[in-house]
Amino acid sequence: MSNGPIDASRFLSLVEAAQIGDISLNAVQAAILVAAKIGIAHDSRSFARIFDIEHALGLRDLQALMDRGGIVTVLSRDARTLRTHYKAVSKKRCRALL
Numbered sequence: 001m002s003n004g005p006i007d008a009s010r011f012l013s014l015v016e017a018a019q020i021g022d023i024s025l026n027a028v029q030a031a032i033l034v035a036a037k038i039g040i041a042h043d044s045r046s047f048a049r050i051f052d053i054e055h056a057l058g059l060r061d062l063q064a065l066m067d068r069g070g071i072v073t074v075l076s077r078d079a080r081t082l083r084t085h086y087k088a089v090s091k092k093r094c095r096a097l098l
Contacts, residue, residue, distance in 0.1 A: 006038060014038070024068075028053070028061040033071070036088040042075075045083040055082070062086065 018030040041047035044062055048055040059082060065071045075085040
């Protein structure tokens with residue numbers, strides 16, 4: 001979706017739009033979806049590094065999205081590091097990003 005670099009204010013406005021579109025999303029969950037949709041991060045370790053959060057926190061919210069079903073699809077998971085590659089799949093919940 002992204003045609004070039006995205007600035008922080010645009011990213012935050014997309015996160016806010018995702019939360020408005022689905023009020024059950026917390027900020028980290030919305031950021032995971034936005035980052036995946038616009039190509040910033042497609043795995044949990046990169047997301048945690050880019051946004052300077054603990055990997056475990058990102059994994060917790062990624063798992064919450066997976067538990068809800070139909071929002072993200074796991075492509076692969078490293079058994080040792082738990083690095084999880086995923087993609088956002090829900091057009092309904094991510095309509096503000098499309």
